Every structure is written in structure tokens, then in C-alpha cells.
Amino acid sequence: MNRRIDIKRNFPLHLMLLPGVALVLVYSYWPMAGLVLAFQKFNIASFSHGGYFASPFVGFDNFKYVFGMPEFPRVLWNTIFIASMKIVAGTIAPIMFALLLNEVAKIWLKRIVQTVTYLPYFLSWVILGGIISDILASDGLVNQFLAWLHLEPVFFMGDNRVFPYMLVATDLWKSTGFNTIIYLAALTAINPSLYEAAVIDGANRWKQTLHVTLPGMMPIIVLLGTLSLGDILNAGFEQIFVLYNPVVFQSGDIIDTFNYRIGLLGAKYDIGTAIGLFKSCVSLVMVSVSYALASKFANYRIF
Template sequence: MRALKQKKAQAVPESQMSLGRNFRKYWPYYVMVLPGVIYMIIFKFIPMLGSVIAFQDYSVYQGIGGSPFVGLKYFKSLFSYPDFQRIFTNTLILGAYKILFVFPIPVVLALMINEVRRTKLKKTIQTAVYIPYFLSWIIVAELVFDFLGMNGIFNQIRQALGMDPILIMQQSKYFRIVYVISSIWKEAGWGTVVYIAAISGIDQSLYEAAEIDGASRWQRMTRVTLPLLVPTVVTLLLLNIGSFMELGFEHVFSLLTPMTYSTGDIFDTYVYRVGILQAQYSLTTAVGLFQSFIGLVLVVVFNKISKKVSEDGGLW
């Protein structure tokens, strides 16, 4: 009888196991994930309760409970702000540039590094690409200003070639180019590591079968590696689209100059000026909700598109 019960228990699919039995069986994994869950609750979910500030005339002294509700007042103020169109346009353009030009680079680098056969050279390239990720945006911005300054390497080369120096960081038309290039230099390494890890999990027998069929290295990369990498690419793309409106305050603010506000001023820098310097917390909370709403809509739309394009695509 006892053996029969054990067989029945083993026959039950894991998806239908009770929470208690599942926890007893996999408790080490639950313990491992617990710090991440606690972090998400404390720093992500609990702060969401403060979103009510966007609908209040918030006062630090009265608090959330004592501040009067004003409905959509601050959303109307945001949309009627004279520079709203400029800030919104700059955010959309820089977000689109980041998706179109920055996001694909790690995929290409991972595919190229994976084709390097010498282990030492491969590790050296990975390290060189990954090191900039550990630098803060303040340091990166200083390096950019030094490189593109009047006496920087860029202008020294131009002068050596007989051309006049250019103050790139003081001209608004170059700001977006500098933003994209600096993003690639700093962040491409992290994405490359993620994709290389995904590539390393591909079954090697597939490459062996392709080689036996006479496939070249290029064909093995484009017809074996790349198709199997698509689900990872789609997942990371959706995560990037979710933060489409959040371009990173430190990055943009560190590169901004008074002459480049026309093309570089975004919602993150606007929130700093208005929310931190002028203490307009309700207005900046409304800005945050607006950004989150746009991100949510984009994720839902692109998630549906990815499901239609790829069977393995989509987050849910």
C-alpha cells in the first residue's frame, strides 16, 4: 500500500503539486530567491503606494494622509508645460536610438566573439569589452569631454589633418550621436556577456550535424546560433522597451551643457530640476506615472507582436 502511494505521488505532475509539497521539495531554491523577492517588495512594490502623490497637492509636512486630493491637476500642468513637447520628443528620439543602434551591438559582438577559436584571445576580448561597464557615468562623461574637448585627441587629429577644431559638446546637433556612442562603449559589454552565456548553452551536437552537412562557419552562425539566440534577444528587447522612457539620469545629465538642452533635455533631467531643485513632488510623480504608462503600453504591444513573429517570443 505504501509503495502504491509513493508511485501515485511520483505520477503527479510538478505543476499540480501543492504549494507545501513543492516548497518541501525545492526549499533551497526558494531560499536562494528570497533576497531578490525581499528587494523587489521593499524597493519596487512598496514605493508604488507613493504614486498617489500625483493626484494630491502634496506637502511634506502634511504627508500622504493629510495632503488634499486635486485629481488630474498635475497631469494637466505637465501636458500644458511650454517645453513638454520638446522634452517628450527628445525622450522618444533618444529611446528609439538606444533600441535601434545600441541594443543590436551586444548581439553582433557575442556572435563574433563566439567565433574566436583561441581561448586566451577570446577571454582578452571579452574582458576589454566588459571593463567599461564598471565605470560610472560621471567618469565616462569626463572621458568624453576630455576626448572631444578643444585640446582633446579628436581635435588634435583634426588639426593634424589640416581641419579646424570643433566643440562637439557645445553643439546640440552632436549630442545624440555622443549619447549613442558612449552608450555602446559602456553598456555593450554587459549585453555581450548575457548573449555569450546563452550561446554556451546551445547543444554542440547541432553544430556537429551542421558541419557534417557541409555548412560553413558563417552558415553555422546564421542558421544555428542566431535562430536559437532569438528567444533571449526577444526577452531582453522587451525588457529594454519597458524602460523606453527611462534613459538614465546620470548618463544624460553628465553629458548635458547649456547649449545642448534643445536636443538632450529629457524627462529624467526635467524631474531633477523640478522635483529635486524646486520640490514639486506631485508634478514629478505625475511625470513618473506617465513614463510608466508609456512603458507598459509598449511592452504589451511588442509582447503580442513577438508572439506572432516567434513561437518562443514574449514574456507571458
């Protein structure tokens, strides 16, 4: 009886869920039928007559072809290298910035700094890519400043040694301010009496940060750090697609951009699907591992 009452009471809420469920089914689950292309020798002519299952099945031949491509090890390494740097830097930088903002006594100054650092996050990489390209060009603002210091100019957009680190730096510029929000929220949850006790014990600001602030933030740091493992193969397609060029393919080409050229520009849809499925499987494993670690070390559970 109580169950019927609950269903009747929550029925409007279930109706509100229907549009969202329909969108997920249509745009997220139905297209997954196309994953069958990864195991076929896809023929677009036969697809137009028989659908997904008209092309001949070749088993794991597409995956063997992908793993045997001479460029694939380099692309995989670039993806892991850039993504790992972004994960590490994207975890440390917001923490440091949140700690610095927490020390600003003037509320009006704190709000101005927050607003200025948040702004890049709300701009697309198309817009930021043009700005970054102008600033880091051979005759751009940065190289003009280096010339003023009598230093050699740096070819940021065409030097394979510099390009990956430029990607990480510009990604931090875009995301650090916004990612700081959650750490500032964690700071507000720390009991003020702990700081009062630390002052009585003679702790200065650095000691308070080391022994009160950081331990108070540690659960959220561990949680976000472990959950970020799921992005180990997400090096940022939009950013790299806007900023890279054939000169820096050696250090800047990642799985997503490689798949774009092979699958879409090269019209090898079966190979592109195999690459995408490989990435999804690795991401699924890493997400599962990250949630297991988050549950163990941060007591975080979805269900």
C-alpha cells in the first residue's frame, strides 16, 4: 500500500524524467549499434541497402590493423603524456590558487581576481585558439617580450619540444579559475576552531596551512585526484585540434585527432570505430578503477 502511495506521489517526477531518458536513449544508446563497424570491413554502398549488418565481419582485423600502424605507438604515448600532465597540473594548480585566494583579506579584491580567472573557462577553444596563436606567434607578444630581454624567440606553435607543455599551460589558463571553486568550498567546510587552536599553539600562517588547511581539504583532493584517472586518454581534442599543425604531429597528435583524420577525413569508418572503441574500453577500465579507489580512500560511492 505504501509503495502505491509513493509511486502516485512521485509520478509527476517520473514524467519529468521522460524527456531526459528519451534523449539519452536516442543520442547515447542507439548510436552504440554502430560499434559493430569495428568488427566489419565496412562498405558504405552495402550499408545503404542493408544497414549496420550488411558489411562482412572480419573479427578483430581492424584492431590488428590499428595496433600495427607505425604511428599508433607515438599517438598513444602523446595522449597519455599530455593527459597525465594535465591531470597532475590540473590538480595542483587549483589547490594552490585556492590557498592563495583564501589568504586575500580584501573581499572586493578576492572577487575581482576570481572573476578575471573564471572568464577564460566560458570561452570556447575556437576563440581562445585565435588569442593564443596571436600571443605565442613568432612576432607575438611573448616573443617580443623575450626579444626585449635579449633572449632567443621560442617557436611555441612549431617546436615539438615545447608544444606539449604549451598545451598544458594554456589548458591551465582556461580551467584553473573555474576548478578552484570546489576547493574554495572545501575550505569553507573547515572548522574555524581548528585555526584558533593552532594560533594558541603558536602556529604561523604556513603551519596553519600545512597542518589544518591541507588535511581539511585532503578528502576532496583524494576524491578528485582518483576520479581524474578516467581521463587518462582524454588529452583535449578541441584544444589540440585548434592549435596543432602538421609540424607538431610528432608531439601533439593524440588518439582523438588521429581518429578524426583516419575515420572522418580518410573515410575509413571501420578503422575509426575500432580506434574509438579501444579508447572507450580503456577509459571504462580506468573509470572503474578510479571509482574503486575513490570508494576505498575517500568513501565516495555513486550507489
